[in-house]
Amino acid sequence: xxxxxxxxxxxxxxxxxxxxxxxxxxxxxxxxxxxxxxxxxxxxxxxxxxxxxxxxxxxxxxxxxxxxxxxxxxxxxxxxxxxxxxxxxxxxxxxxxxxxxxxxxxxxxxxxxxxxxxxxxxxxxxxxxxxxxxxxxxxxxxxxxxxxxxxxxxxxxxxxxxxxxxxxxxxxxxxxxxxxxxxxxxxxxxxxxxxxxxxxx
Numbered sequence: 001x002x003x004x005x006x007x008x009x010x011x012x013x014x015x016x017x018x019x020x021x022x023x024x025x026x027x028x029x030x031x032x033x034x035x036x037x038x039x040x041x042x043x044x045x046x047x048x049x050x051x052x053x054x055x056x057x058x059x060x061x062x063x064x065x066x067x068x069x070x071x072x073x074x075x076x077x078x079x080x081x082x083x084x085x086x087x088x089x090x091x092x093x094x095x096x097x098x099x100x101x102x103x104x105x106x107x108x109x110x111x112x113x114x115x116x117x118x119x120x121x122x123x124x125x126x127x128x129x130x131x132x133x134x135x136x137x138x139x140x141x142x143x144x145x146x147x148x149x150x151x152x153x154x155x156x157x158x159x160x161x162x163x164x165x166x167x168x169x170x171x172x173x174x175x176x177x178x179x180x181x182x183x184x185x186x187x188x189x190x191x192x193x194x195x196x197x198x199x200x201x
Contacts, residue, residue: 004085004105005123005170007063008150010200011039012164013193014173016067016152017052018043019180025055027183032062035190037197041067041087041173044074050081057082067173072098079104087150087173089127091115111137113144122146123170128153135166142168157192164196 001009008014017040020028032038038061042053045068056064065085066078072094075086079102086099086106096119099106107125110116111132116124126138126149133140138149148170151163155174163169177193179185 001122002105004063008039008085009148009170010198011037011063012171012196012198013037013160013177014039014041014065014150014171015177015190015193016041016043016173016175017049017178018046018068018175020046020052020178021048022051022055024181025052027181028186029056029059029062031183031187031190034187035194037177037190037194039063039065041065042083043068044078045070050077053078053083054081057084069095071095075099075106087125087152089125093119096121107150111141113141113147116147117145123148123150125149126151126153129163130154135163138166138168157189160193160196 043049044066053066063084066083067087069075069078069086069088075095075098086104088108091108091110096106096108109125109127124147129151141147148168150171151169152173155172157176160172163172177189
C-alpha cells in the first residue's frame with residue numbers, strides 16, 4: 001500500500017468539499033486543523049474547485065486530493081495543482097495510466113475485480129456505494145481479489161460507522177462533515193469524524 005493510501009486509511013473520514021470558494025479556504029483550513037482531521041477531497045465539478053484545490057494544497061500539513069475527477073484533462077490539472085490523490089466516479093483507463101505514471105494514487109470505480117487486477121489496483125473508489133449494492137457488493141468484490149475501498153455517495157453521519165467497521169473499507173469520503181459557511185458547526189462535525197481515525201502507528 002502506498003504512503004498516501006496508508007494515511008487515508010488512518011484518517012478514515014475524508015471531508016468531501018462539494019461547494020465553496022477559494023476565499024473560504026482559510027476558514028476551512030482552520031476547521032481542519034482545529035479538529036485535527038487534516039485531509040479533504042475537493043470536487044472538481046464545482047465552480048472554483050481547481051482554484052480551491054490549488055490553494056489548499058499549499059498547506060503542507062494537510063492531505064488534499066481531487067474528487068469527482070471525470071476526464072484525463074481534469075486529472076492532469078489536479079495533479080499540476082498539487083493534488084495528493086485522485087478520486088474518480090468512473091474508470092477511465094487513460095486517467096488510471098496517467099496517475100500511475102506520475103505516482104499519484106487514484107481511487108477509480110469499477111464493478112469488475114478483473115479490471116482492478118489488470119491495472120494492479122488494490123484500493124478502489126466505491127460510488128455511489130448504496131446504489132451499487134452497499135456492504136454485500138463490497139464484500140463480494142473485496143473477497144474476489146482482496147480489494148479494499150474508499151466508499152462514497154450519500155453516506156451520512158449515522159451510516160459512517162457501519163461502513164468503517166467493514167474490513168474491506170479503508171475510508172469514506174462525504175460531505176456530512178461540512179456545514180456550508182457555519183464554521184463552528186463544521187469544526188464540531190469534523191471533530192466527531194476525527195473519532196473514527198486510527199491511532200498513529
